[in-house]
Amino acid sequence: MTKRKTVQWVLWIFLIGLIAAFAAIYYAFNMPHRNLANEKSSYILSAKQLISDFRNDETIATQKYLNQAISVSGEIKGIRNLENHSIVFSLEDAMEGVSCTVDSADAVTYSSKLVQFKTGSKGSFKGRCSGMLMDIQIINCVPE
């Protein structure tokens, strides 16, 4: 009788372990994409500061900012509406400034706030830094 109970316990523990393992795998496989709206910014700075950090030393700046949630603000110098309905706001310089991309879904969610952002006005965004090409790119942005 006691032996049978022990076997039963072992089976139960095994089963629970199995379910937990499956749950963990299922979660990992279906884990949600990063939502920048729910993240606290690791860095809050002006677009000018960010540009100067990248111009000074791109490698160091990339190491520091890559994939970090950052809040950046500056004068809007250009707005581009892309074919996939995302919107790119260029801060401080249309060619070599900071490009903040708002994804199509967020462009709808935050539309009332985004319409206030015009060329020449001040814009503030929170997003994920993906590095620098001609400009410094901040993606998955939400307006602040």
Added chain:
Amino acid sequence: MNKLIILLLLGLVFSNVGAQNRFFTKDARINFNSSTPVEDIIAESNQATTLIDLVKNEIAFSVLTTSFKFRRALMEEHFNENYMESAKFPKAKFSGKIVSSIDWTSEKSVIVDIKGVLTMHGVSNEILLKAHITPGKSKILASAEVKVAPESFGISIPSAVRDKIAKEVTIKIDAVYVPYQQ
């Protein structure tokens, strides 16, 4: 009167030189597709920057690897952390030359051969590709497709997942270039 004509001519010459020799875009679309019976993996970025020099017939393309979006967040994580090592190699680049003849004034769609060097994951390989190019005065359309093997760029794929990732990944590029004003 003569002076005026000279000035006008100079103006014409400079406006031609300054304006339309180079076209660019920062919103080129690049996607790749790894298709196997086990799994289809598709990723896309709309943040590729590319430049065409119409005089030298040169083309340059670069994209930040962390800007690729995947259907599953886990795939995105594996792509950046295990395969592309984006923290170490944040950019993928191509720089090449159009080797077949092209008439930039024709505004007719042509297929051209481009020869160049693709650098990603810190490894450079020479590649040849065909591109559709439609020249124009105010915009140039270009699209291309190329197949690359991850292994030839030093990207090692563990044997456990090897059959989930295609031996050759198809990269597609779509760009609408506009005149580059400096």
